[in-house]
Every structure is written in structure tokens, then in C-alpha cells.
Amino acid sequence: xxxxxxxxxxxxxxxxxxxxxxxxxxxxxxxxxxxxxxxxxxxxxxxxxxxxxxxxxxxxxxxxxxxxxxxxxxxxxxxxxxxxxxxxxxxxxxxxxxxxxxxxxxxxxxxxxxxxxxxxxxxxxxxxxxxxxxxxxxxxxxxxxxxxxxxxxxxxxxxxxxxxxxxxxxxxxxxxxxxxxxxxxxxxxxxxxxxxxxxxxxxxxxxxxxxxxxxxxxxxxxxxxxxxxxxxxxxxxxxxxxxxxxxxxxxxxxxxxxxxxxxxxxxxxxxxxxxxxxxxxxxxxxxxxxxxxxxxxxxxxxxxxxxxxxxxxxxxxxxxxxxxxxxxxxxxxxxxx
Amino acid sequence: xxxxxxxxxxxxxxxxxxxxxxxxxxxxxxxxxxxxxxxxxxxxxxxxxxxxxxxxxxxxxxxxxxxxxxxxxxxxxxxxxxxxxxxxxxxxxxxxxxxxxxxxxxxxxxxxxxxxxxxxxxxxxxxxxxxxxxxxxxxxxxxxxxxxxxxxxxxxxxxxxxxxxxxxxxxxxxxxxxxxxxxxxxxxxxxxxxxxxxxxxxxxxxxxxxxxxxxxxxxxxxxxxxxxxxxxxxxxxxxxxxxxxxxxxxxxxxxxxxxxxxxxxxxxxxxxxxxxxxxxxxxxxxxxxxxxxxxxxxxxxxxxxxxxxxxxxxxxxxxxxxxxxxxxxxxxxxxxx
Numbered sequence: 001x002x003x004x005x006x007x008x009x010x011x012x013x014x015x016x017x018x019x020x021x022x023x024x025x026x027x028x029x030x031x032x033x034x035x036x037x038x039x040x041x042x043x044x045x046x047x048x049x050x051x052x053x054x055x056x057x058x059x060x061x062x063x064x065x066x067x068x069x070x071x072x073x074x075x076x077x078x079x080x081x082x083x084x085x086x087x088x089x090x091x092x093x094x095x096x097x098x099x100x101x102x103x104x105x106x107x108x109x110x111x112x113x114x115x116x117x118x119x120x121x122x123x124x125x126x127x128x129x130x131x132x133x134x135x136x137x138x139x140x141x142x143x144x145x146x147x148x149x150x151x152x153x154x155x156x157x158x159x160x161x162x163x164x165x166x167x168x169x170x171x172x173x174x175x176x177x178x179x180x181x182x183x184x185x186x187x188x189x190x191x192x193x194x195x196x197x198x199x200x201x202x203x204x205x206x207x208x209x210x211x212x213x214x215x216x217x218x219x220x221x222x223x224x225x226x227x228x229x230x231x232x233x234x235x236x237x238x239x240x241x242x243x244x245x246x247x248x249x250x251x252x253x254x255x256x257x258x259x260x261x262x263x264x265x266x267x268x269x270x271x272x273x274x275x276x277x278x279x280x281x282x283x284x285x286x287x288x289x290x291x292x293x294x295x296x297x298x299x300x301x302x303x304x305x306x307x308x309x310x311x312x313x314x315x316x317x318x319x320x321x322x323x324x325x326x327x328x329x330x331x332x333x334x335x336x337x
Numbered sequence: 338x339x340x341x342x343x344x345x346x347x348x349x350x351x352x353x354x355x356x357x358x359x360x361x362x363x364x365x366x367x368x369x370x371x372x373x374x375x376x377x378x379x380x381x382x383x384x385x386x387x388x389x390x391x392x393x394x395x396x397x398x399x400x401x402x403x404x405x406x407x408x409x410x411x412x413x414x415x416x417x418x419x420x421x422x423x424x425x426x427x428x429x430x431x432x433x434x435x436x437x438x439x440x441x442x443x444x445x446x447x448x449x450x451x452x453x454x455x456x457x458x459x460x461x462x463x464x465x466x467x468x469x470x471x472x473x474x475x476x477x478x479x480x481x482x483x484x485x486x487x488x489x490x491x492x493x494x495x496x497x498x499x500x501x502x503x504x505x506x507x508x509x510x511x512x513x514x515x516x517x518x519x520x521x522x523x524x525x526x527x528x529x530x531x532x533x534x535x536x537x538x539x540x541x542x543x544x545x546x547x548x549x550x551x552x553x554x555x556x557x558x559x560x561x562x563x564x565x566x567x568x569x570x571x572x573x574x575x576x577x578x579x580x581x582x583x584x585x586x587x588x589x590x591x592x593x594x595x596x597x598x599x600x601x602x603x604x605x606x607x608x609x610x611x612x613x614x615x616x617x618x619x620x621x622x623x624x625x626x627x628x629x630x631x632x633x634x635x636x637x638x639x640x641x642x643x644x645x646x647x648x649x650x651x652x653x654x655x656x657x658x659x660x661x662x663x664x665x666x667x668x669x670x671x672x673x674x
Contacts, residue, residue: 003366008562016360023353028516029340030635064401067541067558099539173559179365181518181561202436204404221404222510224518224561225345298367 002297002323006130006277006314007153007174013318015178018233019226028225038217040225044232045217048184051235052155054162059192061210062219062228063183066152067096068205069169073124073148074100076200076207077167077191081122081148082107084115084136087129088304093150097124112268114138121145128154131303133279133312137271139164146191155184157276157317159245166191172231175276177318182227185210244317249275251324252315258328262335266310278313285311291334297327339634339660343467343614343651344490344511350655352515355570356563365562375554377562381569382554385521388572389492391499396529398547399556399565400520403489404433405542406506410461410485411437413537413544414504414528418459418485419444421452421473424466425641430487434461449605451475458482465491468640470616470649474608476501483528492521494613494654496582503528509568512613514655519564522547581654586612588661589652595665599672603647615650622648628671634664 003010022028030036045060054060063069074097082105083094098104109115111132117123117140128135130153140147148167151160155168156175162168166188173180187207195207209220238244252275256265263280267273282288285302288311292299300312340347359365367373382397391397400406411434419442420431435441446452448469454460454477465472467490477484485504488497492505493512499505503525510517532544546557575581589612593602600617604610619625622639625648629636637649
């Protein structure tokens with residue numbers, strides 16, 4: 001099956017072999033606080049920092065999902081945050097956080113509009129909105145508050161300047177081409193300072209505990225060591241982040257061009273358009289999806305308010321170019337029928 | 338390496354093959370809310386219910402760790418609970434919960450003593466204390482409050498009567514012979530009713546959300562689908578829970594007998610002694626552990642206050658009988674040197 005579902009999606013073809021390695025090495029039978037366990041956690045953090053060019057004084061935590069990372073931010077970091085969003089995932093994040101932080105603010109904007117950022121305080125942005133294919137090109141300027149970016153469906157596919165943001169939230173089952181089951185939470189020294197000021201120690205996943213543990217390459221819970229091993233091995237084999245970024249950008253552009261004849265992008269302004277989740281207008285997404293699935297190709301249907309009039313195509317690094325050729329071929333057949 | 342570490346520990350030898358299957362089937366590339374994803378979640382729940390003989394009206398949730406399950410209980414279920422414990426894990430559970438529920442009570446007891454249970458209210462018990470090898474044979478009698486049992490290092494190895502307890506907390510990296518990265522939370526209808534009364538909806542892992550989602554074979558976060566697949570496949574191949582229970586009981590008895598010559602069990606009363614985590618008194622655990630490791634055998638060192646005068650041997654279903662023979666052989670050599 002050719003898979004363009006925007007996550008969980010295509011897994012790198014080397015990953016099954018990496019999984020066998022992990023079993024053979026016996027690392028999965030070792031305690032996570034053993035020398036071997038800590039060595040694995042430490043080396044995976046190093047690989048992630050190397051690949052993404054994360055400043056050395058940033059912290060990396062492996063959590064169970066990006067949703068858990070949302071909750072950790074609300075509990076341990078944020079103070080009266082403003083959520084800037086134009087789609088379903090940004091809204092969901094705001095709603096979750098509002099339960100924990102009732103004084104959260106919303107600043108929603110329309111698709112195809114540029115967002116406005118509040119001038120002060122903590123700001124939370126879904127940089128790559130998986131529901132409608134918006135990518136926010138600018139980030140809020142330097143501020144005394146924290147900048148928190150959800151890059152669940154773009155980290156690993158876009159070459160972000162990691163030092164510009166205080167908190168990055170991501171997961172491994174999209175642009176890292178891995179099975180689901182792990183989230184990434186990346187913190188600047190300023191974010192760690194905020195955790196100290198806030199002093200929240202009520203939860204097993206409080207940032208203060210995460211920091212105490214991860215600084216020793218430990219975790220305050222039994223971690224998904226197989227997931228950590230697979231991430232480490234995938235990272236070791238990746239091209240540089242700028243090369244991946246350019247390749248995806250070109251492929252996205254080509255697909256937007258090729259498909260324009262039949263399906264216009266939902267986000268018209270190229271500066272606001274995602275290069276990793278491509279969303280196209282379509283008045284018959286079910287029929288299209290059905291036709292493609294019959295021909296061995298899985299796409300993402302529309303999401304939320306765009307459910308009935310769009311479809312979504314993942315443009316993730318693990319998906320080979322050939323698969324996009326097949327998609328174009330099938331689409332050109334479909335539109336003629 | 339022969340591995341008696343009390344978790345993460347020996348993985349069933351079939352698991353690497355099951356992992357390959359999961360990759361080949363493509364299930365890990367499917368969205369967890371796709372038909373295939375929901376079918377997997379549903380069939381794993383069914384297998385667990387079949388194997389453990391869980392009443393059909395109980396709910397099963399897959400979470401990321403038993404530590405997360407502790408937190409979920411404190412947030413969504415418990416009211417002024419009493420924690421009954423005699424070891425490090427029970428104490429840790431109480432301390433975590435006290436952060437969220439300051440009116441939690443402690444009822445600690447000494448190793449080799451029978452515990453007393455409070456006559457009313459919610460009671461939380463570590464049934465199998467991994468730090469000192471205590472197993473609590475009796476459970477609190479029927480009550481209006483909830484009975485919550487942590488069986489992290491015994492579920493899958495002991496044939497519990499599942500209907501006697503309202504909340505079971507377990508994980509997969511001990512008696513289920515799987516890689517770490519998943520916790521199990523099993524709830525009775527009475528526990529679900531409590532969640533409704535408590536009405537807690539502040540967290541992404543609130544029981545009310547878990548129930549809404551899992552009743553549709555969904556999850557309120559992106560789950561560890563590989564972990565779920567592996568659990569399902571292991572469960573399909575297991576002998577009945579009573580057969581496993583008897584086999585471990587016999588093996589534990591044999592080991593307690595064989596080793597008695599050199600090392601006495603920390604828990605003297607057989608009625609209070611774990612059959613899945615065996616803890617022996619020893620005044621030189623470091624030397625012993627070092628000798629065994631040199632000979633390809635990993636054991637658990639002492640834990641917490643028993644760090645310097647005990648060692649721990651996992652008696653988990655995935656460990657073959659032959660490995661215990663080798664352990665006995667090496668121990669008889671060690672004590673003569």
C-alpha cells in the first residue's frame with residue numbers, strides 16, 4: 001500500500017531491521033537505569049541534537065505522545081498563555097490547556113490570513129496545522145514570555161532554527177518515519193527557568209522531574225526503549241536537515257503545480273502553505289479516496305470543518321518520490337472518469 | 338545473557354518475529370482511528386480479557402506506563418485513599434498520589450507482617466512489592482470504597498480473580514515478556530461509576546475520556562500501536578493463566594528450597610512471599626552480582642533500604658527453566674569460592 005496518510009504514515013524501510021537489531025542487542029531486556037539503558041537514552045538525545053542542530057544547552061525529553069507534551073506545558077510551564085490557531089489541532093490544544101489554565105486566551109485567524117501575535121506573554125502556535133495544511137512562516141518576535149511551537153507534523157521535515165523557540169513539541173510517527181508511541185519535548189534554558197519559577201511538582205511528568213531525570217539520561221517512568229532505539233538509528237542514517245527541507249519543498253511545489261489542474265490548494269498563499277501536509281480542495285473527497293484505495297493508495301480525508309471538501313497528502317521524508325508519480329498518474333485517470 | 342532482572346526483563350523469543358509481522362502487515366502505518374487501527378485495539382483488549390478472565394463489563398485501557406496509571410487513579414478516581422504498603426514502590430505510589438490528593442493516608446507495615454486494611458474508604462495496595470518480594474495474599478473485603486491493586490510485577494504470572502478488585506494497574510515489561518513502553522489500567526463498572534461521580538475532565542488521560550475513546554476502540558492520544566500488536570500476539574500464544582501460575586509457583590518453591598542452603602528468603606512466611614519476584618538475603622550482593630555477570634547472568638541488586646543486603650531474581654513466565662538451573666549451578670560455585 002502506498003501511504004500518504006498524514007501520520008501515522010510511511011515508516012522508513014530500514015526500521016524493521018533496526019527493530020531486529022534492538023532485540024538482538026538485548027538492550028530491550030535491560031533496565032532503563034542500567035548503564036546500557038542510560039547510554040541509549042543519552043546517545044539518542046545527542047543524535048537528535050546533532051541532526052536538528054539543537055543548541056547544546058537545550059533539554060530533550062522523550063514522552064509518550066505530543067498530547068502528553070501539551071499537558072506538561074500547561075501544568076509545568078505556561079502562564080496565562082495565548083493560543084494562536086486557525087485549525088482543529090490548534091483549537092484542541094487551546095481547549096485542553098484551558099481545562100488546566102482557565103486564563104488561557106485564544107487568538108484564532110482564518111486560513112489564508114497571516115496570524116497576529118500578542119505583543120507580550122506566553123504564545124502557543126501550531127506551526128504546521130495538520131487539519132488544513134497551513135504553515136506559519138514567521139514566529140513571534142523575541143519576548144519576555146515563552147514561545148511554544150507545536151511542530152508535530154513538520155519537525156524532521158522542515159529545517160527550523162531551533163534557538164528561536166523556547167519549547168518545541170513533536171512526535172515521531174510523521175516526519176521521522178517511525179511507528180507511533182513517542183512524543184518529543186524540547187526546552188530552552190529560558191523554559192527550564194520558567195519551570196523553576198512555577199515550581200510545579202505535582203505530576204510524575206512535571207518538567208522539574210523530567211529535567212532531573214533526563215539530565216542523568218534517566219526517566220521518571222519506564223520509557224519506550226524500543227521507540228528510543230529506533231529513533232536513534234533513524235537519526236544516524238538521515239541526510240542533513242536542510243537537504244531534507246529542500247527536497248520536501250521541491251516535491252511539494254511540484255505536486256501543487258501538477259495537481260493545480262484538477263485540485264487547488266486550500267491554502268492559496270505559498271508563504272502560508274505547509275510543505276509536509278498538503279491539503280487540496282475537492283468536492284468529492286470520498287469518491288477520490290475510494291478510487292485511490294482500490295488502486296493501492298491511501299490518502300488523508302479532510303479533517304474537521306474541511307472534512308467534506310478537501311483531501312490531505314503527507315509529504316514526509318520517508319515516502320519515496322516514485323509514490324508521488326503514481327499518485328499523479330492515478331489522479332489524472334480519476335479526473336477523466 | 339541470562340536475565341533475571343525484575344523488569345524490563347527477558348522478552349519472549351517469539352517477539353522479534355511478531356514485530357516483523359507488524360511491520361509487514363502495514364498496521365503500524367495506519368492511523369489508530371482507521372478501521373485497522375481500531376480492530377487491533379479491540380482485538381488486543383479481547384485477548385487480554387480472554388487470557389486473564391476479566392469480566393466482560395470491565396474496561397481495559399492501554400496507557401504509557403504504570404506510573405501514568407497511578408496518576409490517572411489519583412486524578413480521576415480516588416477519594417481520600419489509604420495506601421497500604423511495606424516497600425519502596427508502595428511508598429512511591431503514596432507519595433505521588435499525595436501531591437494530587439493531599440488527604441491520602443498511609444498504612445505502612447513491616448515485611449513479614451500481614452497488612453491491616455482500613456475498614457472503609459478507597460484502599461490502594463501494591464500486591465507484589467518488587468523491592469522486597471512481598472506478595473499480599475488477601476485482598477480487602479468488599480467495601481463501599483474502591484479496591485485498587487498495583488500488580489505491575491505479577492499480573493500475567495499470578496492467576497488473580499479479576500472480579501474481586503475495582504482497579505488493576507500493570508505493565509507489559511515484566512510478566513508479559515514484552516519490551517517496555519506500555520501500562521495497563523483495568524476498571525470495574527464500580528470504578529467507572531466513581532469516575533462519573535468525580536467528573537474529572539481536566540486531563541487528556543482523564544478516565545472519562547479514556548472510557549469514551551476505548552469503548553470505541555480509540556484512544557485520546559496517539560497510542561503505541563507496535564506495543565499493542567506485540568501484546569496481542571503474545572497473549573494469543575500463552576497457556577492458561579492458572580497453568581502459568583502453577584508453573585511459576587513450583588519454580589519459585591524449588592528455587593527457594595535450593596538456595597535456602599546459601600541464601601534465606603527476605604520474606605520468611607511463604608504466605609507473604611512473591612512467586613514472581615524472589616528476594617534473598619545476602620551480605621555481599623555486589624560481589625555475587627559481579628561474579629554472575631561475568632558468567633553471563635544478570636540478577637537484580639537489592640532495592641532501596643534492602644540495597645546492600647539482598648538480591649532479586651525475577652521468576653517471570655518468559656524465562657526458561659534451564660536458566661534457573663544455570664543460576665543454581667553458578668551459585669553453588671560462588672558460595673564455595
